[in-house]
Amino acid sequence: APAYTGLPPRSASALEAAAAEGSVLRWRIHFEPDPGQAKLVFLDGREVALIRGKDGWQAEITLSQSSLYRIVVGAASTLAEDRQYRLDAIIDQIPEIKVIAPEKTLTQLDAGQRQWSLDFEVADDYGVADAQLAITLAQGSGEQVTVSEHSKRLRAEAGDDPRHRRYRHHLDLAASGFAEGDDLIVRLLVSDNRQPQANQARSASYILRWPADPGSDDAGIDGIVQKVLPAYFRSQRQIIIDTEALIVERPRLDDERFLARSDTIGVDQKILRLRYGQFLGEEFESGGQRTHAPDEDHGDAPTQQDALSGDHDHETVEQPAAGFGKEADILAEFGHTHDHAEAATLLDPETRKILKAALAEMWQAELHLRQGEPGKALPYENRALDLIKQVQQSTRIYLARVGLELPPVDESRRLSGERSGLRDRRGVLADSVVDRKIISNVYQQLADGNSSDLDALAAWLRAPSTTLPDTLGVLGAVDELQRRPDCGECRRRLLDQLWSLLPVPAAAARSRIAPDASGRRYLELLQQEAVP
Structure with a gap:
């Protein structure tokens, strides 16, 4: 596994594995009889040659994503069982933050309070690397609000498990410049030790408010602070x-x-x-x-x-x-x-x-x-x-300021009438039901016993934008039917896989089913009884 996970090396006697993303996988395989050549063929088209060594045939890859593969021996033939093997990449999860104190997102300053106690718990699957407290001070009112920001690195309590850390901090209000009528906003920013790029998580914003003098005039700020009461x-x-x-x-x-x-x-x-x-x-x-x-x-x-x-x-x-x-x-x-x-x-x-x-x-x-x-x-x-x-x-809330970033304007094309490279903005967003239309088409063709475009389905499943509960399982069923088109059991397994992925049709009124012979006879008798 990657060094940052802290997991020890392990070995297994199976050809399927589930390992952390970025792990190095090594094969050592013995064949009887010994073939002249062998390789690992992945479902996405990659091929990794098996090298003969003193202790069997060996190969090595870095597991970057989940995939399926099979072992091919000789010039073009496969093993007698001709089965696929599954490699699952376990994704490094984002740290989880639990806020113990303060209990509410908005807290009013108590009389004589000089410190603000903060308490956080952070959990990560492989370990927490860094925690910083983002502090924002909002001062003033109306259009004269000034915002200052700074961060402070927090230290975890001694003896904590790197995967479960607790951070306690007492914020000095006087040192922060906190005064009457101000808002003090804090957020916890946490990073794990994932390499080469760490996962980051941030908590919600928590506000400590020092209420303004009740005698202060609030006139002129209706556009800045919305009052719940008239x-x-x-x-x-x-x-x-x-x-x-x-x-x-x-x-x-x-x-x-x-x-x-x-x-x-x-x-x-x-x-x-x-x-x-x-x-x-x-x-x-x-x-x-x-x-x-x-x-x-x-x-x-x-x-x-x-x-x-x-x-x-x-x-x-x-x-x-x-x-x-x-x-x-x-x-x-x-x-x-x-x-x-x-x-x-x-x-x-x-x-x-x-x-x-x-x-x-x-x-x-x-x-x-x-x-x-x-x-x-x-x-x-x-x-x-x-x-x-x-x-x-209590009607005043804090919203982080987000700058407007517009793409640069190409002055050379201005007023030229050149429209090459422009996209239709109405077609940028696609309906999820439309995206899964290919599943409906393939399922209907397979259910009717007709030939279907399995290549298009396989390409759609391999696309990075495709997110399904078990993409590898569907890919394996598609590949199996492609290799054995006459296999009825393979067709049934693929139908079972596609059934759970079919888009749910929109609710609509259904037409009444036409009555059969007995139903028509029943209606005729009712009509006869109704005639005086």
């Missing part, structure tokens, strides 16, 4: 401002006026809570009645709650009777058109959890505001605002 949901800050102002003005207000102002802010908090509830699939509450007394600020005009409920006042709005069988009328009577499934599935589970916590804080804030206790409601309002900011921050 901009008018940021009015939670206005509710806090109104509550703080009411607490300051409390000594100058009488009890009735104070309770009305507090109840008004509670209504605003309810409206905001209901709007957020839409994103969790919750139903609106009816708003047919006003819950606070009018004052000089509101007068007799409709409140925000009345405007919000609008046509959703399911208790008071009279609906016309639904027409029988009309889908729209049935939906209007028994359903709610604002209940869209997209609202319940718009957010990921982690964001939904944060939003539910924000709704719980809003419930408590509304409770105390309705009871005329704005001082007790203020802590709940502030916690709700912090949770809302976390939801807004």
Whole structure:
């Protein structure tokens, strides 16, 4: 086997073998009687001469791909058994990466956190050679985002098996230049010891986010960071401002006026809570009645709650009777058109959890505001605002920048009308079913007992683009039938091989099978019974 695999030499008494790709295979064969010459003939056309030595006939090749071969002795004759032998090349697999920590692809920075702990496990069939941590720091916001990248070589833990290594690393956040509002993205890049070119694997990107100041203005970056929630949901800050102002003005207000102002802010908090509830699939509450007394600020005009409920006042709005069988009328009577499934599935589970916590804080804030206790409601309002900011921050994702590389333009052919060498782009991609049409044709010809183009099938099977579960098995069956066209057993074996490779036909309605004599008689009797 290749030196990088670390596998010891081995020998076997069979003429078939499975070995690592790039292994050196040596034959030592004895013949009775001793022929004048011998060689190995491969199915792809290669021939390797067997050299007579002191210890039998010998040959040597490097196994670069799986193949079939037979032994030919004398001038043109083969061995009496005339069989094929199989050589399977075992491909070196790409390393497998398992991320133990962090557990999520997006992690929020904890208060007082100074390091980011990373833990990876890597497995490879022959051994891991190198592991590097690609670190990307995204700083700024809007159109002023700057990205810096660097890598760090990791060392595996002592005593690990080269085929199973574990890498632990603690990333110093201060040394990385990590600051408020930044994203720190890491990926693990692993290479095995394959020669001459190593296999490489990379993990997914893992992000550590330092949330920006909740008071920072996000205006002007709608084209850069897409918000899951609309901009008018940021009015939670206005509710806090109104509550703080009411607490300051409390000594100058009488009890009735104070309770009305507090109840008004509670209504605003309810409206905001209901709007957020839409994103969790919750139903609106009816708003047919006003819950606070009018004052000089509101007068007799409709409140925000009345405007919000609008046509959703399911208790008071009279609906016309639904027409029988009309889908729209049935939906209007028994359903709610604002209940869209997209609202319940718009957010990921982690964001939904944060939003539910924000709704719980809003419930408590509304409770105390309705009871005329704005001082007790203020802590709940502030916690709700912090949770809302976390939801807004969770909509930002990192995408690696990929440069656009266009082929060079041949200026000498410009405006010349010369079209030689140009390809039709519509024919670049080929349907997989069309690619396997040759299998269908050969199978149909063999099943009908006709002659088939086995040479074309063999050429298609040898093409590098052909990927089948057992290409060598099909090639062997094709070669066997080519050498023995009158062999019925050989034809059956090839049909069995091709059966599993036939393309699955598209689903379509089938015509009804014409009835036989008994079926026609049965239908005639049914018709006679139906005639009055």
